[in-house]
Amino acid sequence: MIAATRPVQRPRDAKLLVVLADGRISHVPRPRFVEFLWPGDLVIANDAATLPASLHGVHAPSGAAIEVRLAGRRPASVSATAFMAIVFGAGDFRMRTEDRPGPPALAPGDRLALGPLAATVEALLDHPRLVSLRFDADASSVWAGIARHGRPIQYAHLPDALALWDVWTPIASAPVAFEPPSAGFALDWAAIRAMRARGVEFATITHAAGISSTGDEQLDCRLPFDEPYEIPAATAAAIRRARSRGGRIVAVGTTVVRALEHAARRTGVVAAGPSVANQRLGPFSRLRAVDTILSGTHEKGSSHYQLLRAFLDDATLAAVSAALDASGYRTHEFGDSVLIEKDWRRARRGRGRAVRRSSYWPSNRPSTLPSVSAMRA
Amino acid sequence: MDKHSIHLEGVRVAITGGTSGLGLALVRELHRRGARVAFVARTAERVTAVARAHPGTIGIAGDIARKDDIHPIALQITGNLGGLDVLVNNASSLGPVPLALLADTDCEDLEAALAANLVGPFRLTKALAGALAASARAGRPAAVFNVSSDAAVNAYPTWGAYGASKAALLHMSRIWDEELAPEGIRVLSFDPGDMDTPLHALAVPDADPATLKRPEAAAQELADTIAARVMVPAEARP
Numbered sequence: 001m002i003a004a005t006r007p008v009q010r011p012r013d014a015k016l017l018v019v020l021a022d023g024r025i026s027h028v029p030r031p032r033f034v035e036f037l038w039p040g041d042l043v044i045a046n047d048a049a050t051l052p053a054s055l056h057g058v059h060a061p062s063g064a065a066i067e068v069r070l071a072g073r074r075p076a077s078v079s080a081t082a083f084m085a086i087v088f089g090a091g092d093f094r095m096r097t098e099d100r101p102g103p104p105a106l107a108p109g110d111r112l113a114l115g116p117l118a119a120t121v122e123a124l125l126d127h128p129r130l131v132s133l134r135f136d137a138d139a140s141s142v143w144a145g146i147a148r149h150g151r152p153i154q155y156a157h158l159p160d161a162l163a164l165w166d167v168w169t170p171i172a173s174a175p176v177a178f179e180p181p182s183a184g185f186a187l188d189w190a191a192i193r194a195m196r197a198r199g200v201e202f203a204t205i206t207h208a209a210g211i212s213s214t215g216d217e218q219l220d221c222r223l224p225f226d227e228p229y230e231i232p233a234a235t236a237a238a239i240r241r242a243r244s245r246g247g248r249i250v251a252v253g254t255t256v257v258r259a260l261e262h263a264a265r266r267t268g269v270v271a272a273g274p275s276v277a278n279q280r281l282g283p284f285s286r287l288r289a290v291d292t293i294l295s296g297t298h299e300k301g302s303s304h305y306q307l308l309r310a311f312l313d314d315a316t317l318a319a320v321s322a323a324l325d326a327s328g329y330r331t332h333e334f335g336d337s338v339l340i341e342k343d344w345r346r347a348r349r350g351r352g353r354a355v356r357r358s359s360y361w362p363s364n365r366p367s368t369l370p371s372v373s374a375m376r377a
Numbered sequence: 378m379d380k381h382s383i384h385l386e387g388v389r390v391a392i393t394g395g396t397s398g399l400g401l402a403l404v405r406e407l408h409r410r411g412a413r414v415a416f417v418a419r420t421a422e423r424v425t426a427v428a429r430a431h432p433g434t435i436g437i438a439g440d441i442a443r444k445d446d447i448h449p450i451a452l453q454i455t456g457n458l459g460g461l462d463v464l465v466n467n468a469s470s471l472g473p474v475p476l477a478l479l480a481d482t483d484c485e486d487l488e489a490a491l492a493a494n495l496v497g498p499f500r501l502t503k504a505l506a507g508a509l510a511a512s513a514r515a516g517r518p519a520a521v522f523n524v525s526s527d528a529a530v531n532a533y534p535t536w537g538a539y540g541a542s543k544a545a546l547l548h549m550s551r552i553w554d555e556e557l558a559p560e561g562i563r564v565l566s567f568d569p570g571d572m573d574t575p576l577h578a579l580a581v582p583d584a585d586p587a588t589l590k591r592p593e594a595a596a597q598e599l600a601d602t603i604a605a606r607v608m609v610p611a612e613a614r615p
Contacts, residue, residue, distance in 0.1 A: 047511050049455065080456065140435050143456040147449035164448035168504070173511035175456050189506075189560070196559060204511060232515050 001297055003157040004330035007166040009185035014336055015329055017297075021341040023316050025323055030337050033294060034191055039199030040247030041292075042238055046181035046255045047204040049172035052150030052164055053179075053211075056092070057114035062104040065090040068114060068133070069153050070146075071178055071211045072225050080139040082122075084225070086214050087129050096156045097215035102129050115149030117142065127219055153179050153211060157332055167333075176228070177209040182333035183253030183295050201242060203235040207255040207277070212302075224303055226278040229259040236272035239289070248291040254307050257281065257290050264289035283309040292341045297324050297331045311340045383604035386411035389458040389512075390603070393441050393501065394468030396423040398574030399524065402596035403465065408434055410600060415454045417441065417468070441468050441497035442489065451504035461508040462517050462607055465599070466498035466546075467524045472538025474579050479537035487538045494542035498523055499549065506562070513561025520606045521557075522599065523550045525566040536580075563606060569595035 014030035028035075037043065053070035072084040089101035105128070110121040112133065122132045135142045152162040169184035171192075192202050207229035214220050239260075242249060251257045262277040263270045268288045280303065281287075287310050298304040300321060308317060320338065329336045390407050394400035395416025404416050408431045415435040418424050428436030435457040439446040455461055470493035473486040502521050509519040528536045529543035547566050554564040571577060573589040 047507055049452070049507065051452070140453070140457050143453045144437070147452045147456075163445075164452070165504070168448065169507070171507040171510065173455060173508040174460060175452050189556075193559065204514060206511075232511075234515050 001299065001324055001329050001331040001335070004332050004335035005157055005159060007158060007160070007162055007334055009166075009169070009334065010188060011334075014186070015327070016336065017320065017323060017327075017329065017338045019312065019316065019320060019338065019340045021344045023312075023319075023343065025319060027323075027327060030186055031191070033186065033337070033339055034194045034198060034200070036339055037195060037198060037200045037250060038248065040242065040245050041250055042201045042203060042242035042247055043195060043250045043252060043294075044203050044205060044235065044239075044256050044260065045169075045171060045184050045187060045252035046177075046207045046209065046259075047169075047171045047173040047184075048177035048181055048206050048209060048255075049169075049175040050152060050164070050167040050177045050180045050209075051175050052146060052152050054093070054151045054153045055114040055117065055146070055149060056151075057112055057117075059087075059104050059106070060111040060113055061107075064104040066103050066112065067092065068112065068119070069178070069211060070150075071130075071214075073176075073208065073228060081135045081137065081142050082132065083134075084125065084130070084132050086211065086219070087131060088215070093154045093161075094156060094159070097213050098217075100215050106131055115145065117145035117149060127216070129214070129216065130219060155213065155332075158334075171204065173204075174206050176206060178211050179209055180333060181207065181209045181253050181255050183256075183337070185334065186294060186337050187252065201238055201247075203232075203238040205232070205235055205256060205259050206230045207259045209255045224258070224280075226276050227255070227258065228274065228276050229255075229262070230274045231259065231263055231270060231272050233272040236270050239270045249289060250292040250294065251290045252294045254293070254295060254304050257287075257293055257307060257310075260289035261285070261287060281307040281310045283314070285310040287311065287342060290342070292339065294337060294339050296333065297329050297335050297338055299331060308338075308340065311342050313343060316343065383601060383608065384411055385600065385604055385608070388412045388462050388603075388607055389460055390414050390463040390465065391454045391458070391461055391505070392416045392465040392467055393497075394418060395436075396420065396427045398576055399569055399572060399592045399595055399599075400465075400467040401427065402592040403467065403599060404431060404434060406593070406596040406600045407603075410604075413458055415458055417450055417454075441466075441501055442470065442492040444500065447497075447500045447504050451501065451508075454505065455508045460512055461505055462512050462519050463603055464502060464505055464509065464521045465524070465603075466501065466521065468497065469494050469524065469539075469543075469576060471576060471580055472542070475582075476535040476539075476580055477537075478535055482538055487541075490538040490542040491545070494539070495545045495549065498546060502553070502564070506557070506560075509562045510557075510560045518607045519562045520603065521550075521553070521562065521564045522567050522603065523547070523564070525550075525568045527568060527570075529566075529568075539580075565602075565606070567599050567602060569599065 016030040055068045059066045067088040069086045070083045087103040112119045118136045119133045152167045167180040210225045258277045395404045396418035417437045419440045421438040424436035424438045437453045439450040472490035513519040526543045528540040529547040550566045570590045572592045573586045
């Protein structure tokens with residue numbers, strides 16, 4: 001795949017690869033994704049706004065230039081002033097993350113000067129560049145400092161500096177994500193309106209999407225970090241309604257899958273409220289909450305790709321990867337998208353939930369599927 | 378609290394232009410009624426002073442007429458309040474001071490009036506639409522109040538830059554109200570009338586303050602209007 005190098009959330013020529021539940025693959029212009037939703041479906045997106053989580057500054061004890069990338073809040077910490085963070089040495093996003101020098105040796109108690117903000121390293125978290133830190137200010141001063149001094153976390157495939165508006169989805173609400181929940185870039189208010197007109201419900205969760213790369217192989221193996229999320233009572237109720245009418249749950253993005261499956265892990269019922277997603281999803285995960293995913297295109301080896309293996313068998317996923325390459329799809333956060341229906345043949349084999357749902361497939365499915373015109377870039 | 382004023386306990390409100398005139402009176406009124414208030418203004422010292430005088434309110438320094446300030450302002454609003462139920466676009470610019478005939482108005486002054494009175498509210502509303510819609514989905518009615526003026530409707534000589542920008546804001550509010558109503562967000566205009574404020578003094582320096590409305594009275598009316606829109610009976614809350 002080709003890296004998407006311009007920060008346009010909804011380029012006119014955005015593409016969508018669709019995988020139907022029977023494994024058929026087709027290509028359509030992405031704005032047409034709504035046509036693949038059925039009356040009664042419930043679309044759930046992540047409405048987290050993205051923090052400008054990259055803070056340049058100085059490690060006071062050594063005087064060395066550093067970049068701090070806020071990467072998480074400590075689980076159960078609602079404080080706006082305490083974070084987990086990755087620390088890099090000199091340089092910025094223009095250098096590939098894996099080529100970035102590490103920070104000077106960090107120790108608990110070290111002071112960091114980050115523009116208008118001052119922070120103290122509280123602990124090293126089993127790795128020389130992963131720390132917990134606390135800003136030395138009250139919450140509103142920390143918000144002001146991050147708002148003024150912080151820049152969106154970004155990577156070398158984008159040559160120009162991102163602005164905050166580049167990384168906020170149209171539905172961005174609470175600023176809790178460290179990198180954008182970028183599957184939501186495909187949405188706009190017209191799409192939400194089109195869903196409503198089609199009899200498709202729309203709801204949101206808020207999931208603190210974490211960072212996608214640390215530049216360190218050992219640390220990358222620990223991704224995704226634990227991610228706090230919140231499922232509003234209204235969303236849990238919408239899921240119950242959709243289930244009872246036989247509608248599908250369509251997740252916009254891997255963060256939504258992770259949160260919903262975490263919330264449903266014990267009983268199969270998505271519980272409302274705050275929690276922390278700490279599981280990984282992969283080929284042996286049983287999807288209990290989500291039926292379909294709208295996502296970016298993901299390259300083999302990433303944790304996002306692993307998650308897609310919960311939806312599809314490896315042969316189909318290999319066919320998807322080949323089709324993405326052959327048709328010139330773009331990847332990364334501003335790239336093209338895939339819409340994947342959970343393979344119900346797998347479900348029948350008992351590896352997925354699905355059994356209860358077989359009754360509604362024929363009746364709810366539109367008699368004529370949207371025409372799928374092959375698209376070539 | 379007097380028995381006639383309606384509670385706004387826990388309602389999350391952001392007000393632009395919150396350190397003088399109607400905006401300041403509204404910060405006081407909403408704070409008094411139990412709302413959680415964040416306010417925005419350009420001068421950091423005045424923001425700090427007003428926040429200090431009203432403990433619990435969040436002061437945000439920023440200029441809504443500047444594109445680069447919008448998202449940092451929005452981030453601080455939703456970060457501090459944990460979301461947003463009501464946005465009041467109150468900050469306004471007169472355009473040329475002293476007021477001038479349109480043919481004598483510098484293009485830059487017209488642009489400045491449009492930036493503060495039209496484009497700024499547009500950008501801030503757009504940046505916060507996600508938060509307002511999230512609030513509405515959670516069963517908390519959401520609203521945007523755009524402060525308007527009779528100059529938005531009537532053609533007063535020398536009020537061209539202000540009047541044209543406020544007329545555009547009024548019409549944009551109506552269109553936005555049509556478009557956002559299905560998302561559970563109302564976008565409404567509020568005309569406070571001629572008030573004894575610094576902005577009015579700039580426009581009409583020799584006006585007799587005794588003939589003008591007190592901003593506190595207008596703030597009370599706007600607070601009642603907000604309450605009528607967003608307060609959900611306890612039994613209907615999710």
